[in-house]
Amino acid sequence: MSDRDPQPVERQLPTEEARDLLSLVREIAHREIAPKAAEEEDAGRFPREVFTLLSESGLLGLPYDSEYGGGDQPYEVYLQVLEELATARLTVGLGVSVHTLAGYALAAYGTKEQQVEYLPAILGGGLLGAYCLSEPASGSDAASLRTRAVRDGDSWVINGTKAWITHGGIADFYTVMARTGGEGSHGITAFLVPGDAEGLSGAMPEKKMGMKGSPTAQVHFDDVRVLDDRRLGEEGQGFAIALSALDSGRLGIAACAIGLAQAALDEAVAYATGRRQFGHPISDFQGLRFMIADMATQIEAGRALYLAAARLRDAGRPFAKQAAMAKLHCTDTAMKVTTDAVQILGGYGYTADFPVERFMREAKVLQIVEGTNQIQRMVIARHVAGPESR
Ligand SMILES: Cc1cc2nc3c(=O)[nH]c(=O)nc-3n(C[C@H](O)[C@H](O)[C@H](O)COP(=O)(O)OP(=O)(O)OC[C@H]3O[C@@H](n4cnc5c(N)ncnc54)[C@H](O)[C@@H]3O)c2cc1C
Numbered sequence: 551m552s553d554r555d556p557q558p559v560e561r562q563l564p565t566e567e568a569r570d571l572l573s574l575v576r577e578i579a580h581r582e583i584a585p586k587a588a589e590e591e592d593a594g595r596f597p598r599e600v601f602t603l604l605s606e607s608g609l610l611g612l613p614y615d616s617e618y619g620g621g622d623q624p625y626e627v628y629l630q631v632l633e634e635l636a637t638a639r640l641t642v643g644l645g646v647s648v649h650t651l652a653g654y655a656l657a658a659y660g661t662k663e664q665q666v667e668y669l670p671a672i673l674g675g676g677l678l679g680a681y682c683l684s685e686p687a688s689g690s691d692a693a694s695l696r697t698r699a700v701r702d703g704d705s706w707v708i709n710g711t712k713a714w715i716t717h718g719g720i721a722d723f724y725t726v727m728a729r730t731g732g733e734g735s736h737g738i739t740a741f742l743v744p745g746d747a748e749g750l751s752g753a754m755p756e757k758k759m760g761m762k763g764s765p766t767a768q769v770h771f772d773d774v775r776v777l778d779d780r781r782l783g784e785e786g787q788g789f790a791i792a793l794s795a796l797d798s799g800r801l802g803i804a805a806c807a808i809g810l811a812q813a814a815l816d817e818a819v820a821y822a823t824g825r826r827q828f829g830h831p832i833s834d835f836q837g838l839r840f841m842i843a844d845m846a847t848q849i850e851a852g853r854a855l856y857l858a859a860a861r862l863r864d865a866g867r868p869f870a871k872q873a874a875m876a877k878l879h880c881t882d883t884a885m886k887v888t889t890d891a892v893q894i895l896g897g898y899g900y901t902a903d904f905p906v907e908r909f910m911r912e913a914k915v916l917q918i919v920e921g922t923n924q925i926q927r928m929v930i931a932r933h934v935a936g937p938e939s940r
Contacts, residue, residue, distance in 0.1 A: 719752015
């Protein structure tokens with residue numbers, strides 16, 4: 551409706567290298583990702599070749615150590631890369647975030663030998679990862695998971711079913727939380743399981759409301775045997791590792807949410823400046839101008855919040871509370887902004903001729919993954935008001 555280009559996002563980046571990196575990402579997003587997003591999401595096609603390109607371009611290991619093939623980038627830069635990818639296509643931004651989450655246990659808790667052996671292929675060798683915490687009967691209450699790993703000589707034998715696994719069935723490696731001890735959070739251990747392990751199989755992907763290009767599937771473990779060399783961290787440390795990974799992962803979700811919201815705002819502004827009613831562009835009407843102003847303000851506030859949390863993380867300071875706040879605020883913002891974008895496009899917004907209806911469907915999942923927004927509020931309240939007394 552309008553040939554008005556979206557205003558570039560004004561970013562605060564710490565180095566010239568980071569500015570070059572963001573330019574490269576924008577170019578890949580513009581050239582390789584955005585043009586196919588609508589068609590491939592409609593067809594439910596996962597763009598594996600994009601992940602290969604991102605890996606070859608050094609973009610799948612950005613926040614990790616360059617000694618193992620990572621990019622040595624601070625979180626504040628990595629997250630802005632995710633934001634740009636998610637603006638082009640959420641399936642890609644979220645996929646990179648999940649891959650980074652899947653590599654965390656090895657990068658943060660693996661032994662030197664494990665890191666030398668397994669990290670380079672994950673950070674820059676074209677592998678794709680998955681993170682396996684949720685199960686059919688344990689979502690928010692993840693510490694009640696039932697997948698079991700039993701020691702057998704120098705190996706572990708894993709049995710059980712993981713649910714809702716992003717990249718389930720197509721991943722090259724799975725970071726799996728399994729029960730090795732008694733009930734509760736202290737009986738859980740983390741394992742790095744290869745995608746081609748005998749006995750590991752992905753179910754048919756779920757039929758979802760949105761993000762149809764991103765496969766989400768149950769993963770079955772049927773006597774899957776891994777050597778003890780694939781145990782990450784100590785026995786019983788798995789749940790602490792999983793939660794620590796999620797603190798960082800939630801920042802990835804927050805950044806993706808802001809990227810998606812930005813895409814919706816850009817579409818809404820382009821449409822509103824081109825569409826005329828009552829002899830004026832609809833962007834002249836105060837009712838819509840105020841909506842646009844609120845959308846832009848919430849996006850900037852979300853970006854500032856996730857960056858503030860990222861800078862705490864980069865400084866080695868505690869950031870779990872701020873990560874939960876960023877996930878909560880940014881994903882609620884994405885839901886609100888994408889819904890408002892549909893409203894601004896009127897009837898056209900409700901059709902697949904424009905991407906905003908897809909953005910609205912995609913936004914919903916961000917309020918659910920990596921801890922629902924109710925769980926984020928519980929985390930925040932515990933930091934602010936202390937633990938519940940019961
Ligand atoms: C597309 C998609 C991709 C996903 N990818 C992954 C993945 O890669 N790896 C992975 O491990 N998991 C993944 N998940 C799972 C996701 O993390 C869970 O869906 C989420 O944690 C919620 O669990 P649940 O669906 O079992 O809901 P439940 O835990 O059953 O919750 C149902 C409702 O009850 C609310 N609720 C639960 N407990 C409380 C409480 N104490 N107080 C207030 N409200 C509460 C919840 O907020 C929610 O509204 C994915 C999910 C989706 C939809």
